[in-house]
Amino acid sequence: xxxxxxxxxxxxxxxxxxxxxxxxxxxxxxxxxxxxxxxxxxxxxxxxxxxxxxxxxxxxxxxxxxxxxxxxxxxxxxxxxxxxxxxxxxxxxxxxxxxxxxxxxxxxxxxxxxxxxxxxxxxxxxxxxxxxxxxxxxxxxxxxxxxxxxxxxxxxxxxxxxxxxxxxxxxxxxxxxxxxxxxxxxxxxxxxxxxxxxxxxxxxxxxxxxxxxxxxxxxxxxxxxxxxxxxxxxxxxxxxxxxxxxxxxxxxxxxxxxxxxxxxxxxxxxxxxxxxxxxxxxxxxxxxxxxxxxxxxxxxxxxxxxxxxxxxxxxxxxxxxxxxxxxxxxxxxxxxxxxxxxxxxxxxxxxxxxxxxxxxxxxxxxxxxxxxxx
Numbered sequence: 001x002x003x004x005x006x007x008x009x010x011x012x013x014x015x016x017x018x019x020x021x022x023x024x025x026x027x028x029x030x031x032x033x034x035x036x037x038x039x040x041x042x043x044x045x046x047x048x049x050x051x052x053x054x055x056x057x058x059x060x061x062x063x064x065x066x067x068x069x070x071x072x073x074x075x076x077x078x079x080x081x082x083x084x085x086x087x088x089x090x091x092x093x094x095x096x097x098x099x100x101x102x103x104x105x106x107x108x109x110x111x112x113x114x115x116x117x118x119x120x121x122x123x124x125x126x127x128x129x130x131x132x133x134x135x136x137x138x139x140x141x142x143x144x145x146x147x148x149x150x151x152x153x154x155x156x157x158x159x160x161x162x163x164x165x166x167x168x169x170x171x172x173x174x175x176x177x178x179x180x181x182x183x184x185x186x187x188x189x190x191x192x193x194x195x196x197x198x199x200x201x202x203x204x205x206x207x208x209x210x211x212x213x214x215x216x217x218x219x220x221x222x223x224x225x226x227x228x229x230x231x232x233x234x235x236x237x238x239x240x241x242x243x244x245x246x247x248x249x250x251x252x253x254x255x256x257x258x259x260x261x262x263x264x265x266x267x268x269x270x271x272x273x274x275x276x277x278x279x280x281x282x283x284x285x286x287x288x289x290x291x292x293x294x295x296x297x298x299x300x301x302x303x304x305x306x307x308x309x310x311x312x313x314x315x316x317x318x319x320x321x322x323x324x325x326x327x328x329x330x331x332x333x334x335x336x337x338x339x340x341x342x343x344x345x346x347x348x349x350x351x352x353x354x355x356x357x358x359x360x361x362x363x364x365x366x367x368x369x370x371x372x373x374x
Contacts, residue, residue, distance in 0.1 A: 043336025
C-alpha cells in the first residue's frame, strides 16, 4: 500500500517516498503551459504548498518526479525556467521583521544563481533580481505561497503589525508589474483574499481563480471519484475496522468530510481530514482541531451569530477583505468554515457549513464561547 502523505508538502519527497499522490497535473498543465498571472485562495490544509512545490519541480524540468502522471508525455522537459519561490511560512519575519526576511530571500536566490545585487531597498532589490535572473537564465517563474501569512498572523491584538506588514507587501508586490517583461508566470496562493487596493493595486493583470472557475474548482481537495480511486486499498480494511459495509463507509465519509465548493457545482474533500481518517480509521474533527484562529472567535463574539447555515451573499462581498472592515461571513468563507452551496443567476451565493465535521465542531465551539460572554 502507498503511504498516506500526512503533512508532506514537498512534491519531491512525496513522489520519491511512495506516498499517495492524487494526480492534478492535467489542471496544472492547463495553467502552466502558457504562463500568466494567477491568484488562488483556499483554506489551510488544502494542499496549496504542495501545489506550489509541484509547479516548482515542473518548471525546473525534473521529469523523473512526474513518471506515470498525466503530464509526463505532454510537457516539454527540454524547456526549463528559473524559479523564484517565496514560501512565507518558512520566513522568520516574527523575529527579524518582514522587510529583512524578504531581502534575505532575494539575496539567497541571487547567490544561488551567481547574481550580485546592488540595490538597497526591498522593492528595488526584487526588481533587480527579476531582471538579472531573466537576462541570465530566461523568463522567471514567480511562485508565492501563503502571501497573506505575515498579515493573518497578526490579526487581533497585533493589528498594528498586521497593517505594517500589509504596506511592506503592497510595496513589494508592486514591483511585479514593472517586471512584466522578465516574467513567464506568477502564481500566488493564500488563505484570504484582501481587496485589490490594499495589496495588489498595481497588478491589474492578476487573474483570480478563487471563485467560479471551472478549471480550478477541483484542483484543491479530492473529488468523490478521486477518493474512491486513489484510496481504494484503504477502504476495505477501514470498513472492516469500523464494522460497516464499504457502501455505508463511503456514505459516512462523504457526510463527514466532503462538501467544500468554490463554484456550487464541484464538491471536494479536505485532504487533511481524509488522510488522517484513513490513518486513524475513526471519524473525528481532524481539520477543525488543527487551528481555530483566536481573532476569528473574537470577531464572532462581537456579533450575535450562532448558526451560519443558508446565508445568502453576493459574490462581490468576497472582493473586499479589508483590515479596517473585516466581514465575519467573508472571513468564515475564506478560512473554510463556510462554503458555497449554490450560485444563482443573479450571482448570489448560498453559503453553509461544508460538512458534519465543520458544522458540529463549529456549533460546539460557539456554544462554549458564548457561554462565557457576559
